[in-house]
Amino acid sequence: xxxxxxxxxxxxxxxxxxxxxxxxxxxxxxxxxxxxxxxxxxxxxxxxxxxxxxxxxxxxxxxxxxxxxxxxxxxxxxxxxxxxxxxxxxxxxxxxxxxxxxxxxxxxxxxxxxxxxxxxxxxxxxxxxxxxxxxxxxxxxxxxxxxxxxxxxxxxxxxxxxxxxxxxxxxxxxxxxxxxxxxxxxxxxxxxxxxxxxxxxxxxxxxxxxxxxxxxxxxxxxxxxxxxxxxxxxxxxxxxxxxxxxxxxxxxxxxxxxxxxxxxxxxxxxxxxxxxxxxxxxxxxxxxxxxxxxxxxxxxxxxxxxxxxxxxxxxxxxxxxxxxxxxxxxxxxxxxxxxxxxxxxxxxxxxxxxxxxxxxxxxxx
Numbered sequence: 227x228x229x230x231x232x233x234x235x236x237x238x239x240x241x242x243x244x245x246x247x248x249x250x251x252x253x254x255x256x257x258x259x260x261x262x263x264x265x266x267x268x269x270x271x272x273x274x275x276x277x278x279x280x281x282x283x284x285x286x287x288x289x290x291x292x293x294x295x296x297x298x299x300x301x302x303x304x305x306x307x308x309x310x311x312x313x314x315x316x317x318x319x320x321x322x323x324x325x326x327x328x329x330x331x332x333x334x335x336x337x338x339x340x341x342x343x344x345x346x347x348x349x350x351x352x353x354x355x356x357x358x359x360x361x362x363x364x365x366x367x368x369x370x371x372x373x374x375x376x377x378x379x380x381x382x383x384x385x386x387x388x389x390x391x392x393x394x395x396x397x398x399x400x401x402x403x404x405x406x407x408x409x410x411x412x413x414x415x416x417x418x419x420x421x422x423x424x425x426x427x428x429x430x431x432x433x434x435x436x437x438x439x440x441x442x443x444x445x446x447x448x449x450x451x452x453x454x455x456x457x458x459x460x461x462x463x464x465x466x467x468x469x470x471x472x473x474x475x476x477x478x479x480x481x482x483x484x485x486x487x488x489x490x491x492x493x494x495x496x497x498x499x500x501x502x503x504x505x506x507x508x509x510x511x512x513x514x515x516x517x518x519x520x521x522x523x524x525x526x527x528x529x530x531x532x533x534x535x536x537x538x539x540x541x542x543x544x545x546x547x548x549x550x551x552x553x554x555x556x557x558x559x560x561x562x563x564x565x566x567x568x569x570x571x572x573x574x575x576x577x578x579x580x581x582x583x584x585x586x587x588x589x590x591x
Contacts, residue, residue: 231307237392239267241581293318309335316358326591330363333502349376365389365503366524389503390580396512399485406490410476417448420491422506425456433497440547451476453487488513493553511571514564518549534567
């Protein structure tokens with residue numbers, strides 16, 4: 227499971243308080259050093275060696291490990307998160323019909339940027355594995371429609387439970403604005419354009435830096451902050467050096483406490499190439515930041531009108547730059563957007579609603 231899923235699970239388990247349930251967490255070794263905060267909210271934690279890529283020998287080994295562990299645990303419900311973990315769990319319990327299986331892809335992988343041939347293979351795998359799922363949870367209406375479009379499973383097997391966040395975590399987060407800016411030598415009056423997410427192909431950090439370059443040509447009082455880390459860091463910084471922007475770009479590295487970083491932003495963006503939901507968007511709303519995002523996946527369900535932000539085509543550098551400049555030049559627009567979003571997000575994307583929907587689902591399985 228990836229970082230976003232880990233945060234989702236932490237919020238979910240922290241708020242899922244029910245003595246009728248015993249919660250056991252099984253995670254990839256990639257997150258072994260990020261599990262301390264889970265120890266007080268789950269009954270047990272197991273770490274299994276998993277790989278992101280398809281490596282047949284290792285995948286067979288991992289599936290057998292998962293099968294052995296599940297045989298020992300005998301869970302009533304197995305809740306699988308992300309496509310790789312979803313495959314391990316469903317194959318491991320292929321001949322076990324006692325355990326009910328919930329699967330949440332957190333963004334269908336076949337919507338990623340890939341060849342037609344690979345897409346067909348991924349869709350076929352998802353269709354086959356869907357046979358061993360009692361219910362498939364989609365994190366947005368767009369994801370649900372996508373699954374129906376490719377006939378992943380019959381409609382009766384699928385549902386939508388939109389993502390949510392723990393808004394209490396963001397209460398009074400404004401106090402961190404000065405602290406974070408000071409940490410990275412950002413002046414009080416400098417305009418920070420920020421993005422939360424891995425510096426990976428999916429999150430398209432190159433569109434971010436290129437749009438920033440366009441904005442910088444019009445306004446020299448800007449800074450760029452990436453809250454995250456990833457394999458495209460070097461590529462981003464190479465571009466920054468080539469365009470003499472390196473002194474204006476901050477990459478924080480992996481953080482668990484985004485509520486301390488987003489307050490340092492003035493404008494928040496998310497130019498993902500594909501996105502199941504876009505949890506960062508809700509965090510931006512909770513921190514009262516005006517938003518520019520790409521028009522894909524769940525972000526289409528969250529940002530519907532200019533009342534709550536701007537959407538641009540994937541990779542459209544000039545549109546991202548244009549919308550950022552609109553915010554820079556119009557403070558009234560910023561205020562209208564952030565005030566609308568704050569009220570809208572608290573009502574619609576609160577973690578308590580997500581927990582409530584899950585409890586209903588667990589009871590009818």
